[in-house]
Amino acid sequence: MSNNYNLVTVLGPTASGKTAFAAQLACRLDGEVISADSRQVYRQMNLGTGKDYADYSVNGVQVPCHLIDIADPGYKYSVYEYQRDFFRVFKDIQARNRFPVLCGGSGMYLDAATRKYRLIDVPRNELLREQLASKTPDELFSMLSSMKTLHNTTDTDTREHAIRAIELAVYYRDNPWLTNDLPELRPLCIGIRFDRADERRRITERLEQRFQHGMVDEVRKLLAAGLHVSDMVYYGLEYRYITEYLLGKTDYKTMVSLLNTAIHQFAKRQRTWFRKMERAGCNIHWIDGNIPMAEKLEISLKLLGRL
Numbered sequence: 508m509s510n511n512y513n514l515v516t517v518l519g520p521t522a523s524g525k526t527a528f529a530a531q532l533a534c535r536l537d538g539e540v541i542s543a544d545s546r547q548v549y550r551q552m553n554l555g556t557g558k559d560y561a562d563y564s565v566n567g568v569q570v571p572c573h574l575i576d577i578a579d580p581g582y583k584y585s586v587y588e589y590q591r592d593f594f595r596v597f598k599d600i601q602a603r604n605r606f607p608v609l610c611g612g613s614g615m616y617l618d619a620a621t622r623k624y625r626l627i628d629v630p631r632n633e634l635l636r637e638q639l640a641s642k643t644p645d646e647l648f649s650m651l652s653s654m655k656t657l658h659n660t661t662d663t664d665t666r667e668h669a670i671r672a673i674e675l676a677v678y679y680r681d682n683p684w685l686t687n688d689l690p691e692l693r694p695l696c697i698g699i700r701f702d703r704a705d706e707r708r709r710i711t712e713r714l715e716q717r718f719q720h721g722m723v724d725e726v727r728k729l730l731a732a733g734l735h736v737s738d739m740v741y742y743g744l745e746y747r748y749i750t751e752y753l754l755g756k757t758d759y760k761t762m763v764s765l766l767n768t769a770i771h772q773f774a775k776r777q778r779t780w781f782r783k784m785e786r787a788g789c790n791i792h793w794i795d796g797n798i799p800m801a802e803k804l805e806i807s808l809k810l811l812g813r814l
Contacts, residue, residue, distance in 0.1 A: 529610035543611025614780035
């Protein structure tokens with residue numbers, strides 16, 4: 508019996524093997540992978556972002572993957588752009604009677620896709636801002652309360668946040684059509700996880716492999732191409748720590764140790780985000796990463812109603 512899912516979401520902490528699994532599952536479903544990784548959108552940033560191109564080759568078949576290598580280094584790709592691009596790709600895959608498999612570990616990207624946040628690229632309303640400039644915090648709070656239900660306390664924790672929240676509410680009120688065109692999603696969410704000891708070992712081994720394959724040279728080339736140090740910090744842990752090493756702020760051994768620790772801490776934050784997703788109502792079916800790939804696929808296909 509089919510459960511009528513129209514999307515599979517595969518998530519997990521870094522180095523959990525989710526990409527290889529998602530590609531194998533997509534191949535079984537006659538599907539295509541949509542990446543949910545906030546850094547793999549950038550071209551020329553392969554080792555530092557952990558792109559595993561080989562994982563998309565399954566039994567000699569190249570599984571299509573979308574939203575990888577779509578922006579140039581130096582560009583600041585936003586969550587808004589990701590949501591827009593995700594739904595464009597999702598609708599295209601469906602139109603071709605293929606099955607979409609969303610895969611990644613970037614929590615905001617996963618939420619932007621599966622929870623359909625209203626992420627409209629709302630412009631600044633200078634006239635409205637002038638009108639609000641003389642309002643007290645209480646007046647701004649009262650005004651915002653009359654326009655929307657306040658679920659998010661950050662809307663009112665500063666004057667600037669309150670003004671921006673009012674600006675967004677006015678824009679949505681005046682342009683209701685902007686939020687009515689997102690397709691219905693019926694996702695099955697599958698998580699891949701290991702126990703802490705295995706996770707730590709996998710993270711460290713994968714980091715060592717990336718260094719062996721030339722991750723330092725990748726960062727060196729990006730800096731030589733004109734990327735600013737602040738850009739490298741923006742693009743994540745690997746680029747930040749290796750840039751500091753290349754600038755002589757730390758030695759190689761210390762850099763590797765600090766980066767390894769930072770990635771372990773990042774994996775912990777990912778797990779925290781996934782628990783937050785579960786508390787918000789996302790039913791994640793966790794699969795032990797140590798079991799054979801065939802078993803992982805069998806479990807997933809049964810959940811989908813395909814076996």
